[in-house]
Amino acid sequence: xxxxxxxxxxxVREGDSSVINCTYTDSSSTYLxxxxxxxxxxxxxxxxxxxxxDMKQDQRLTVLLNKKDKHLSLRIADTQTGDSAIYFCAVRKxxxxxxFGPGTRLSVLP
Amino acid sequence: xxxxxxxxxxxITKRGQNVTFRCDPISEHNRLYWYRQTLGQGPExxxxxxxxxxxxxSRLLSDRFSAERPKGxxxxxxxxxxxxxxxxxYLCASSPQxxxxxxFGPGTRLTVL
Numbered sequence: 001x002x003x004x005x006x007x008x009x010x011x012v013r014e015g016d017s018s019v020i021n022c023t024y025t026d027s028s029s030t031y032l033x034x035x036x037x038x039x040x041x042x043x044x045x046x047x048x049x050x051x052x053x054d055m056k057q058d059q060r061l062t063v064l065l066n067k068k069d070k071h072l073s074l075r076i077a078d079t080q081t082g083d084s085a086i087y088f089c090a091v092r093k094x095x096x097x098x099x100f101g102p103g104t105r106l107s108v109l110p
Numbered sequence: 111x112x113x114x115x116x117x118x119x120x121x122i123t124k125r126g127q128n129v130t131f132r133c134d135p136i137s138e139h140n141r142l143y144w145y146r147q148t149l150g151q152g153p154e155x156x157x158x159x160x161x162x163x164x165x166x167x168s169r170l171l172s173d174r175f176s177a178e179r180p181k182g183x184x185x186x187x188x189x190x191x192x193x194x195x196x197x198x199x200y201l202c203a204s205s206p207q208x209x210x211x212x213x214f215g216p217g218t219r220l221t222v223l
Contacts, residue, residue, distance in 0.1 A: 004152070031210050042114070042201055042214035043153065050210075088152050096141065096166055098212065100152030 002026040004101035006089055011107045018076040020104045022089030027070060029091040034063065034074045037086045037103070046074070046087075076106075084108045112136060114215035116202050122221045123192055130188045131218045135204030142185050143212060144177055145201040146170065153201055159185060192222045 003025045012018045024032070030051050035043040049056045049063045049072075056063045062075040076083055086103040115134045123129050135142050140161050145153035156175070158166040161182040171177075174192075179185040189196055199219050203212040 033211070035214075040216075042216045043203075045211055045213065048211060090152070092210070096143065096158045096160075097155050097168075098143075098153075099155070102150065102152050 002029070002091060002093065002099040004089055004091055004099050006087075006101040006104045008102065009105050009107070011109060012079050013109050014079060014081060016079055018074075018079045018083070018106055018108075020074045020076075020087050020089075020106065022072040022074075022101055024070050024072070024089075024091045024099075026091070026093060027067070028093050031092045032063075032065060032072050033090040033092070033098070034061075034072075035088040035090060035100075037088065043088065079106075079108050081108045081110065114202055114204050114213055116200075116215040116218050118218055119216060120219045120221075122223065124223050125192060125194060127192055128188065128190045129192055129220060130186055131200055131202075131220075133185045133187070133202030133204075133215060135183070135185070135202070136206075136213055139204035139206050139213075140182065141205045141207065141209075141212075142179055143203040143205075144185070144187050145203065147199040147201055147217070148197075156187075189220075192220075194222050196220060197222045 033048040034046045060077045064073045088103045089101040117132045142159045144156040147153045159179040174190045177187045199217040201217045203214045
């Protein structure tokens with residue numbers, strides 16, 4: 001089955017860029033997603049990319065996809081304290097089964 | 111706000127009791143999903159409905175778990191004879207036909223004592 005891995009923790013200083021990485025195992029994954037989860041809340045969709053793209057930019061967010069290495073990254077420019085949260089990578093193959101990574105806890109230091 | 115809603119937000123129960131959770135998807139979203147999330151983990155897929163039909167079920171969904179969506183709108187997830195290992199956040203999500211994204215509710219946190 002699909003396996004999605006992420007580093008568990010990342011700390012950055014306010015104003016710096018954050019890069020959160022994700023690797024997956026199934027090359028047939030069609031859509032790849034980034035979600036944000038704040039304490040006690042559900043998951044908020046941040047952005048997603050189709051597997052035939054290699055980059056997508058949306059305001060402060062940039063998603064990079066390396067299909068050859070099965071590597072997905074999320075870059076947050078000018079990171080703010082409000083960006084502190086857990087970020088989940090998720091992949092979808094066919095059907096409606098989405099597989100999530102364990103999440104990366106981003107801490108933004110003042 | 112017309113997002114996905116879940117009820118209750120928190121449930122504490124004793125081992126062996128039955129519990130039922132409700133999810134109200136975004137209006138006109140015909141797809142509905144249930145996930146389970148334990149501490150420090152990402153959500154794990156449990157089951158998926160398209161309208162009232164339950165089309166996919168994870169092996170995680172043991173015979174103590176049952177989900178329904180009788181009229182293709184709200185859904186319920188029932189856990190019978192709860193065990194301590196069932197303690198988790200139960201998340202519901204919905205999406206419209208043909209969309210590639212899901213919208214999550216706030217979750218129901220279950221604690222089994």
